[in-house]
């Protein structure tokens with residue numbers, strides 16, 4: 001599966017300008033097969049991709065787009081304890097889930113996608129065979145009404161329609177009570193104004209119900225010293 005991300009101005013309007021075929025993940029990103037076959041994907045009007053997330057059978061990678069080539073940012077092998085850079089920024093794993101359904105999970109920092117704290121981005125996903133550049137008609141973010149609705153587009157060009165993507169908005173981290181993207185002393189002022197003590201589940205005077213609910217960091221419905229201790233652990237060092 002390949003996910004194309006539009007997070008900042010500029011970017012490519014289709015995969016037709018990409019040529020990398022060095023490994024399976026690159027072939028998934030570019031839609032160019034081992035024998036030079038090409039399954040080109042033209043993005044919806046206004047969608048210009050800046051980042052590509054490739055989820056392969058055994059590994060995953062986030063790429064930045066540089067001209068016609070791909071610049072790897074970081075990735076991970078499926079099930080590995082550390083990512084390819086030796087850290088834990090990227091996680092790629094199979095989650096068997098409570099019902100036993102096998103689900104693949106991919107985790108990476110929003111900064112890898114060029115998304116600022118509390119920023120937004122757009123995404124669309126496509127499924128293809130990277131060795132022979134054969135595209136399936138399974139997409140994420142693409143509405144029905146295409147000639148390939150009932151058949152696989154294969155190596156034919158796919159031209160997406162207006163709005164064929166999903167929009168995401170990043171939400172504040174727990175403890176970021178003023179929603180500015182960092183947990184700092186300014187957030188503690190909001191927490192302090194919400195302090196009402198153990199077991200008190202209504203806000204004190206001068207604190208609204210939304211701030212009160214957000215200040216309950218441990219989720220036990222009160223705002224007390226336990227929430228303060230939780231806050232200290234989340235505070236951004238040096239700010």
Ligand SMILES: [Ca+2]
Nearest residue numbers: 008010011048
């Ligand atoms: Ca863009």
Ligand SMILES: [Ca+2]
Nearest residue numbers: 176180182187
């Ligand atoms: Ca904050």
Ligand SMILES: [Ca+2]
Nearest residue numbers: 216220222223
């Ligand atoms: Ca609490």
